[in-house]
Amino acid sequence: MVEKNKDKLVKEITSMDENFSQWYTDVVSKTELVDYSPVKGFMVIRPYGYAIWENIQAAYDKRFKETGHKNMYFPLLIPESLLNKEAQHVEGFAPEVAWVTHGGNRKLEERLCVRPTSETIICSMYSKWLHTYRQLPYLYNQWCSVVRWEKTTRPFLRTSEFLWQEGHTLHETPEEAQEETMQMINIYREVAENVLAMPVVVGLKSEKEKFAGADKTYTMEALMHDGQALQSGTSHNLGQNFTKAFDIQYLDRNNEQTNPYHTSWGVSTRLIGGIIMVHGDDKGLNLPPAIAPIQVVVLPIAQHKEGVLDKAYEIKKALETNFRVEIDDSDNSPGWKFNQWEMKGVPIRLEIGPRDIKNNQCILARRDTGEKIAVPLDELETTLKELLDAIQQNLFDKALKMREEKTSVALNMTEFEKNLKENPGFIKAMWCGDETCEDSIKEETGATLRCIPLEDEQEILGEGKCVCCDKPADKMAYFARAY
RNA sequence: CGAGGUGUGGCGCAGUUUGGUAGCGCACAUGGUUUGGGACCAUGGGGCCGGAGGUUCGAAUCCUCUCACCUCGACCA
Numbered sequence: 001m002v003e004k005n006k007d008k009l010v011k012e013i014t015s016m017d018e019n020f021s022q023w024y025t026d027v028v029s030k031t032e033l034v035d036y037s038p039v040k041g042f043m044v045i046r047p048y049g050y051a052i053w054e055n056i057q058a059a060y061d062k063r064f065k066e067t068g069h070k071n072m073y074f075p076l077l078i079p080e081s082l083l084n085k086e087a088q089h090v091e092g093f094a095p096e097v098a099w100v101t102h103g104g105n106r107k108l109e110e111r112l113c114v115r116p117t118s119e120t121i122i123c124s125m126y127s128k129w130l131h132t133y134r135q136l137p138y139l140y141n142q143w144c145s146v147v148r149w150e151k152t153t154r155p156f157l158r159t160s161e162f163l164w165q166e167g168h169t170l171h172e173t174p175e176e177a178q179e180e181t182m183q184m185i186n187i188y189r190e191v192a193e194n195v196l197a198m199p200v201v202v203g204l205k206s207e208k209e210k211f212a213g214a215d216k217t218y219t220m221e222a223l224m225h226d227g228q229a230l231q232s233g234t235s236h237n238l239g240q241n242f243t244k245a246f247d248i249q250y251l252d253r254n255n256e257q258t259n260p261y262h263t264s265w266g267v268s269t270r271l272i273g274g275i276i277m278v279h280g281d282d283k284g285l286n287l288p289p290a291i292a293p294i295q296v297v298v299l300p301i302a303q304h305k306e307g308v309l310d311k312a313y314e315i316k317k318a319l320e321t322n323f324r325v326e327i328d329d330s331d332n333s334p335g336w337k338f339n340q341w342e343m344k345g346v347p348i349r350l351e352i353g354p355r356d357i358k359n360n361q362c363i364l365a366r367r368d369t370g371e372k373i374a375v376p377l378d379e380l381e382t383t384l385k386e387l388l389d390a391i392q393q394n395l396f397d398k399a400l401k402m403r404e405e406k407t408s409v410a411l412n413m414t415e416f417e418k419n420l421k422e423n424p425g426f427i428k429a430m431w432c433g434d435e436t437c438e439d440s441i442k443e444e445t446g447a448t449l450r451c452i453p454l455e456d457e458q459e460i461l462g463e464g465k466c467v468c469c470d471k472p473a474d475k476m477a478y479f480a481r482a483y
Numbered sequence: 484c485g486a487g488g489u490g491u492g493g494c495g496c497a498g499u500u501u502g503g504u505a506g507c508g509c510a511c512a513u514g515g516u517u518u519g520g521g522a523c524c525a526u527g528g529g530g531c532c533g534g535a536g537g538u539u540c541g542a543a544u545c546c547u548c549u550c551a552c553c554u555c556g557a558c559c560a
Contacts, residue, residue, distance in 0.1 A: 332521085342520095
């Protein structure tokens with residue numbers, strides 16, 4: 001009976017164990033986060049999905065502003081000649097750039113690229129605006145979409161167009177630029193962990209994996225339920241690569257023309273994919289309260305009975321000031337609603353029926369644990385607040401535990417392959433820094449170097465020898481198969 | 484780009500082998516009874532079967548071409 005019941009509860013969603021990809025596809029479509037558009041690789045973000053994005057945006061935007069950044073907006077189209085100015089950059093992005101060749105019926109003199117990222121156009125403008133060190137630092141950000149022509153696409157994780165933000169800053173000194181780069185990756189991590197409840201490992205990308213045109217790329221990497229890593233945000237120290245290529249100069253404190261130091265950093269709607277795959281389960285979404293579009297859904301029970309709907313609306317109204325709350329007074333059966341809202345990942349369900357009204361209470365059910373409690377109505381607000389906090393914390397704790405369970409150490413390639421097979425996830429291993437080792441690990445195992453943790457999270461494993469070539473290595477790195 | 488798969492009411496599918504008036508479940512609409520873990524009864528609306536050619540008296544079904552999407556790999560926020 002339990003089994004049968006269980007099957008019934010999740011009939012719309014393939015179970016994770018059976019087929020993780022199908023589970024993901026089912027979840028994003030059945031919960032109406034996205035739909036496929038008429039153009040391959042481009043997805044429609046539906047209201048429920050977009051509301052999640054708006055909450056993520058708000059969390060980041062607030063912190064960007066708090067650290068002195070201002071928003072701006074640059075054009076969608078970039079002349080080919082501009083894109084070509086930074087050699088490594090073009091090389092990196094050329095294969096996935098979309099081109100505009102015609103305006104109306106007329107062929108353009110110069111092709112225009114649909115931005116895959118905006119370093120080039122922004123730098124071209126910065127070079128016009130910057131004159132003196134007194135204007136520095138430049139601290140700007142833009143929220144926009146970018147286009148990268150992808151061969152295989154999956155909602156949120158890889159689509160040909162995606163929404164993101166890109167910060168672009170200029171600084172007087174390399175130290176300041178480095179400080180900014182680190183500040184932003186730390187903000188990324190803080191929001192990922194505290195708002196999205198998504199634990200991440202932070203570190204440096206290898207030369208091979210870094211952003212095209214960067215001196216250094218820092219990344220945060222999250223681990224999904226299937227043991228694959230998801231690059232969830234990157235912060236680049238671009239040095240003077242672009243500022244020289246774009247001739248951005250200013251008169252410095254010594255009255256000399258100088259190129260400033262440059263950073264850029266971005267997070268995208270991919271984060272939503274991360275939230276789905278980190279917290280979701282066989283019932284569907286499981287949204288962290290901090291970004292859930294609906295934190296509490298009010299379900300009137302036996303709503304045709306005298307006073308039930310009135311009471312439900314009264315409760316909704318009272319809660320509206322402090323919570324994102326919705327009421328479901330459709331005439332679907334209660335059981336159907338339970339499952340529907342669980343699938344949608346709403347953190348708390350509030351049931352109010354004749355019995356509760358008589359007792360001046362309501363029932364609260366947690367999405368994360370399934371636990372149900374009766375709460376007196378005059379304690380509702382405080383209890384909800386506590387519960388939402390507890391759910392937020394629990395989601396993080398569970399995700400962290402999952403990551404730790406899926407993180408293993410490998411001292412040689414035999415262990416590496418064994419771990420990856422038996423317990424897919426992050427593999428911590430020493431790396432000599434040689435790209436040939438990085439390549440051969442990828443060749444043999446499919447795992448890539450996700451990041452090299454920062455100093456304070458570094459450790460020496462075993463005798464400090466490279467997992468691949470056995471030569472002395474002073475860096476530990478995280479490896480994983482990745483999205 | 485390689486390999487596989489799928490296209491039939493909004494969704495999920497059957498029908499294709501063996502050509503003969505397009506069906507089922509869910510959803511939707513109306514009315515009624517229900518309502519604390521996916522309710523029930525009755526009535527009703529909705530599809531030229533992805534597209535284009537062809538074979539045939541007749542094509543969802545056979546043939547040719549084509550398009551789209553999904554999954555898995557290789558490459559990438």
